[in-house]
Amino acid sequence: MFEILLRKVAEKVSLSAEEEEITKTLFVPKKLRKKQYILQQDDICKNLAFVEKGVLRSYTIDEAGAEHILQFALEGYWITDMYSFLSQEPAGYNIDAVEDAELLLISNKALEELYERVPKFERYFRILGQNNILSLHRRLLGSLTYTAEEKYLQLLKNFPDIVSRVPQHMIASFLGITRETLSRIRKQLLYKK
Amino acid sequence: MFEILLRKVAEKVSLSAEEEEITKTLFVPKKLRKKQYILQQDDICKNLAFVEKGVLRSYTIDEAGAEHILQFALEGYWITDMYSFLSQEPAGYNIDAVEDAELLLISNKALEELYERVPKFERYFRILGQNNILSLHRRLLGSLTYTAEEKYLQLLKNFPDIVSRVPQHMIASFLGITRETLSRIRKQLLYKK
DNA sequence: CGCGGGTTTGATGATGCTCAAGCCCGGTGG
DNA sequence: CCACCGGGCTTGAGCATCATCAAACCCGCG
Numbered sequence: 001m002f003e004i005l006l007r008k009v010a011e012k013v014s015l016s017a018e019e020e021e022i023t024k025t026l027f028v029p030k031k032l033r034k035k036q037y038i039l040q041q042d043d044i045c046k047n048l049a050f051v052e053k054g055v056l057r058s059y060t061i062d063e064a065g066a067e068h069i070l071q072f073a074l075e076g077y078w079i080t081d082m083y084s085f086l087s088q089e090p091a092g093y094n095i096d097a098v099e100d101a102e103l104l105l106i107s108n109k110a111l112e113e114l115y116e117r118v119p120k121f122e123r124y125f126r127i128l129g130q131n132n133i134l135s136l137h138r139r140l141l142g143s144l145t146y147t148a149e150e151k152y153l154q155l156l157k158n159f160p161d162i163v164s165r166v167p168q169h170m171i172a173s174f175l176g177i178t179r180e181t182l183s184r185i186r187k188q189l190l191y192k193k
Numbered sequence: 194m195f196e197i198l199l200r201k202v203a204e205k206v207s208l209s210a211e212e213e214e215i216t217k218t219l220f221v222p223k224k225l226r227k228k229q230y231i232l233q234q235d236d237i238c239k240n241l242a243f244v245e246k247g248v249l250r251s252y253t254i255d256e257a258g259a260e261h262i263l264q265f266a267l268e269g270y271w272i273t274d275m276y277s278f279l280s281q282e283p284a285g286y287n288i289d290a291v292e293d294a295e296l297l298l299i300s301n302k303a304l305e306e307l308y309e310r311v312p313k314f315e316r317y318f319r320i321l322g323q324n325n326i327l328s329l330h331r332r333l334l335g336s337l338t339y340t341a342e343e344k345y346l347q348l349l350k351n352f353p354d355i356v357s358r359v360p361q362h363m364i365a366s367f368l369g370i371t372r373e374t375l376s377r378i379r380k381q382l383l384y385k386k
Numbered sequence: 387c388g389c390g391g392g393t394t395t396g397a398t399g400a401t402g403c404t405c406a407a408g409c410c411c412g413g414t415g416g
Numbered sequence: 417c418c419a420c421c422g423g424g425c426t427t428g429a430g431c432a433t434c435a436t437c438a439a440a441c442c443c444g445c446g
Contacts, residue, residue: 066338083330086319132326137276143337144261145259145261176336
């Protein structure tokens with residue numbers, strides 16, 4: 001159950017056997033069925049989630065009722081509404097399962113305890129935060145300047161596993177284009193090769 | 194020189210007179226002329242900058258030679274290449290002055306010392322980081338879904354001071370549209386009222 | 387006076403959206 | 417085993433939005 005988490009953490013900081021044990025006690029496993037929520041808009045986000053298996057997504061619903069996907073999380077990714085989690089204000093996003101999933105959840109207080117007892121996690125999450133900002137910047141610049149096709153190719157290059165495991169209309173929503181456009185782009189790309 | 198900095202910090206955490214004095218010793222004032230850089234792409238970002246006066250911007254230049262503005266910073270804002278500053282990797286952005294400006298710079302090590310001696314700043318920057326992520330998310334969603342006109346109106350509503358003080362072609366670059374389009378949008382808005 | 391940066395205007399074309407059908411395929415119930 | 421249903425993907429036609437290219441304009445400054 002904890003293999004992927006511990007492996008991922010080990011990529012950035014190295015934990016002793018004892019620290020690994022402490023870590024294990026502070027996360028709560030949770031199984032999720034496809035379409036099940038772990039967070040809904042306007043609720044308070046109580047957990048940070050690590051994906052051991054499956055796929056989740058975070059998204060908002062606008063006034064017109066359209067979904068806008070902010071993030072996908074597959075095995076080895078973290079997902080939460082960071083703002084709501086840290087500030088304990090109502091969440092701006094929904095988070096649910098795209099496929100059946102297995103998660104490791106950690107609450108606010110458990111995270112504090114984790115920092116306390118395994119301070120290396122401070123460094124770990126600091127690095128994660130940096131990378132998160134970096135990728136947000138990249139995505140923002142990309143969304144401002146790339147064409148739909150370029151955006152799709154970027155995604156395909158950087159996250160081929162996401163593209164292959166997530167329904168196409170969600171990819172479109174993530175890229176900020178319509179499913180029709182995405183469908184046409186894919187057709188063109190076939191001919192090009 | 195430190196009025197705005199201390200006032201801004203006081204909005205989030207309250208400092209004693211002594212802590213204010215320590216703070217003052219750790220920042221280095223710097224004046225900047227219009228168009229002068231404080232950071233260029235591929236250099237290592239050594240400072241976090243607080244704007245006491247004037248306007249700065251951060252931006253990249255793409256392969257086609259076009260500028261893409263990521264952020265404006267007026268009085269009371271912080272600006273840096275956060276990723277480069279924290280990781281000491283080469284910067285992805287340029288930062289320069291849009292107007293003559295007065296800054297307070299703090300280096301990596303000075304910031305560590307600040308955290309050490311005035312731990313309240315940990316909280317202060319944590320809050321700042323949260324807000325930063327929040328606004329990146331908002332901007333990203335906006336850029337994926339809004340029309341050019343909506344994006345402009347949003348900016349006008351949320352940051353009227355930026356719109357009024359920054360040349361129009363930079364606003365266009367920030368919004369990810371051409372200056373011609375922005376010019377036309379502004380004309381239409383005039384007629385609408 | 388002339389120059390240059392910034393803004394405006396017009397004409398044209400590409401990109402991507404909307405609306406409306408149709409299709410493919412896996413699942414369900416008769 | 418077949419008919420039907422529904423979700424997801426595809427296709428087409430027409431249209432709105434924006435980008436591009438080119439030219440003119442405006443105004444402050446040397």
